[in-house]
Every structure is written in structure tokens, then in C-alpha cells.
Amino acid sequence: MIDIVNQINATHREIGDLPVATGEGRSLLLRRTYDAAIEDVWDACTDPDRISRWLAPVEGDLRLGGTYQLKGNAGGEILRCEKPTLLKVTWALGPGMDTELEVRLAPGDGGGTLLELEHSSPAAIVDELVRTYGPGGTIGVGGGWDLTVLALDLFLNGVDFDPETWENTPEAREFATQSCHAWGAVIQAAWNVSDEDIAAAIAFGVQHFAPAEDANG
Template identity: 75%
Template sequence: MIDIVNQTSATQREIGDQSVAVGAGRSLLLRRTYDATIEAVWSACTDPDRISRWLTPIDGDLRLGGTFQLKDNAGGEILRCEKPHLIKVTWVLGDGMPTEVEVRLAPGGDGVGTVLELEHAAPAELVDEMARTYGPGTTIGMGVGWELALLGLDLFLRGVTFDPATWGHTPEAKEFVTASRHAWGPAVQAARGTGDDDLAAAVAFAAQHFAPETGRDGDR
């Protein structure tokens, strides 16, 4: 169903600093281009029926100022909604500290396709606490979780029929996860000055504690 090499190379990955509502924060940024109009990508990211076909079922008052809840995943408040270019929400798992997710859409180069940027920003203290609790592979694991979601979006936009609830546990999804873990290495190294040995340890930790065994929801 998927070309692992092309799908892995389709995403650009960055780690940086990004302010959040509670102060200083750190962020993951994923960027990739879809062969679809900006209206089609916007609809896939905001229409409840379409979201359920590539991510997971969603409930709530889906409007500016409203709230949402993804099945067996995160929930939050819709902070900004500027059709068809930007949506920003709080992102909270269980009783955890709120983080923020922003999705930005823009026309692709020469007006072809749509560039999607997804930025997930969390308070610096939360990121540091997660690293202390779960180890150095936490950032990589979170990034891979989002990559699975964006891959699912690509499959949906291309008209591929699949079940997002089970696809994350298939052999090809696991192969994609393995490739993505290693692809996050350079971004981690560039942002944190991580040495080769430390980076290898982080990738190994992510392999042990995050996907493929836990699937999509366990990664973010």
C-alpha cells in the first residue's frame, strides 16, 4: 500500500522553541506536501466524518471556542480556526498538562498541491519531566506518532481504503515506524547537540517504549 522510502522522505522534521500559553515551550514541527487542493486538505482536517476515516472518531462542539475529544486519545479546546489556512487547539491527554497543536496550510510550490505544517508545542517543564521519566526517546516517539497520523492523511487523500484503528499494527506500518524513528535522529541531534552514542540510545529507547507495539495512540 505504501512506499516506505518515499513516505519517510516526504516529511521534513524540526525541533525548536515555541512559546505556549503558560510560557516558554519546545516544539516538534512536521512539514509535508500533499497532492490535493487546500480545500480538500482543510476538509479532511476539520470535518468529523473525514477525520474518523484517517485518524480516529471525534466528538465535541467543533467551532471556535468549542471543545473536541478524539476517541481513546487527546481532547482540548479550539483556539483558532481560520479557514482554510490555520487551526490551533489545546491538546491534552488524560489529566496531563495542556499542550498546543497548530496546523497550517499553504499552496505548494508553483501552486501545485498543499503544504501542511503541524507544530506540537509543550511547556518546557513538561518536556523535561517526560525526558526524565520516560527517557531520551520521548521526543522521537512523539514525532513518530504524528508521522503515522500524517501518513494516514495521505492515504485518505489518495483514496486508499484502510482502517485507521488497526492499520498502525500492520507489518508495513511497523516498517514505516522504524524508518521514521531513525529519520528523527538528525532533527534531535541538530536541536540538542546530542552525541552519536546518546542519539543511538534515544532511538533504541523509542523502539522499546513506543510504536510499533503500541500503535498510533501510544506515540503521542
């Protein structure tokens, strides 16, 4: 069993402004500490064999200036690689969908390793999407990163975890519910979203990550 409350509370979330190559950025920032040495966390985030065990199989020219592709997920270019503290890549789920992802590692104040994961997109595009269509997409992205940092924690602690198998369980639905509520609070404050709109966005996010069972099925 996963301690859902502890896992949700272990992560700090905020809306940031990390620039992207084209200019001003709007970012989702996650920060948490892992009970592992910085070299171990770095290796888990950069070694293709280990990445495949907690995130997804990855292939490509895995070096500075090279490219990568996660199976069924994003791909892009490796922009910076400064072992064991900084990894920066472009993060594209399709043509014309380039964003940037930065992972920063540092020794934790009380031991372990502090990880900051910051996913940044052009600010004007993000702000317009939130104003026009609501924050559902942003909550969905944040929820996806919550699942990523959870999977990394379990992997570093030697726990077998398959997100595809787990996603249809009651435990997964509870995690998705709490994750979307946590991001909803952050996003509502950042964009001054109404209670009605944030509630709808949270419900959309939960249904996306852990669809409710069909009562007639």
C-alpha cells in the first residue's frame, strides 16, 4: 500500500516563470526530497536501463546535444547535462508542441537529495489557454508530474510499480483526486480562477487519470 497522504504532502507545488528559448515562460514547479544519495537520483534520471524501470523505455542519442524519445511519451533534445546537478531537455509530445523540462538536484538540508522538476511553456500561450479554456489542462500536466515523482520515489526505495496496472485501482483514483486538488489550489491562486471553474477542472483531471468505473458495466 502507498501512503497517499504522505506522498502528496511530500511534494511542494507552485507556478513559476522559468524562461523558455522563445522568451517568457510559465512553469509548473515540483520540489521534494528523496532518501537517496544525489548520485543515485541522478543515475535513476539519466541511465536508460533504470529510466525504463520507473518511467518508460527511452532511446536515442543520449548525450549533450543529442535527442531522446520516451516510449509512448515525449521526446526532444538534450540541452544541458551537468552531472549530478542539472538536466535540461526540450519536451515535445508532438510537432509544434515544444516545451522545456529542467531537473535540478542538490543535497537535502537533512540528508538525502532535493529534486526540483520544472516544466516550462511559453507564458503567453499558457495564460491564454487558461483564460479561454480553463485550467483543466494545466491540472492534468501537474497531475502527470505528481505521478512521475511518486514513481521515482518508489523506484529509489526498491518498490515495484507499474503505472499502467495501478491506474485502474481505487488507490490510484485517490492519489489522482488528491493530486488534482493540490494543483487546483495552486492554480486557482495563480490565475484567480473561480471556485466553479476550478471544481470542474479538478473533476476533469481526476476522470482523466483514474476514470470512474461504469456503474452499468
